[in-house]
Amino acid sequence: MKRKRCTICGKKFELHDMFAALCFEKQIGYGSVHDGETFNLNLCCDCFDKFADILNLICKKNIFE
Ligand SMILES: [Zn+2]
Numbered sequence: 001m002k003r004k005r006c007t008i009c010g011k012k013f014e015l016h017d018m019f020a021a022l023c024f025e026k027q028i029g030y031g032s033v034h035d036g037e038t039f040n041l042n043l044c045c046d047c048f049d050k051f052a053d054i055l056n057l058i059c060k061k062n063i064f065e
Contacts, residue, residue, distance in 0.1 A: 006044035008051065013044060022048040 004013045004023065011017075022043040028034040043051060056063050
C-alpha cells in the first residue's frame, strides 16, 4: 500500500501519522462554490495541530472537547 503524504507539508506519513488517521474526505454539495468537488485533506500530526489551532481561532465554539 502506498504511504499517504501530508497535504500541507508534503511529508510521507510515518507510523504515528497513520495511526492518528487525520484524513478527511468529503463530497461537496450544493450551496458551496466548490459544489461537485471533493474535499480531501490528509494531515500529519504536526500539521493537524497547527491547522486545528488556527481553525479554532476563527470558530465561535471551541472545536476541542
Ligand atoms: Zn504535515
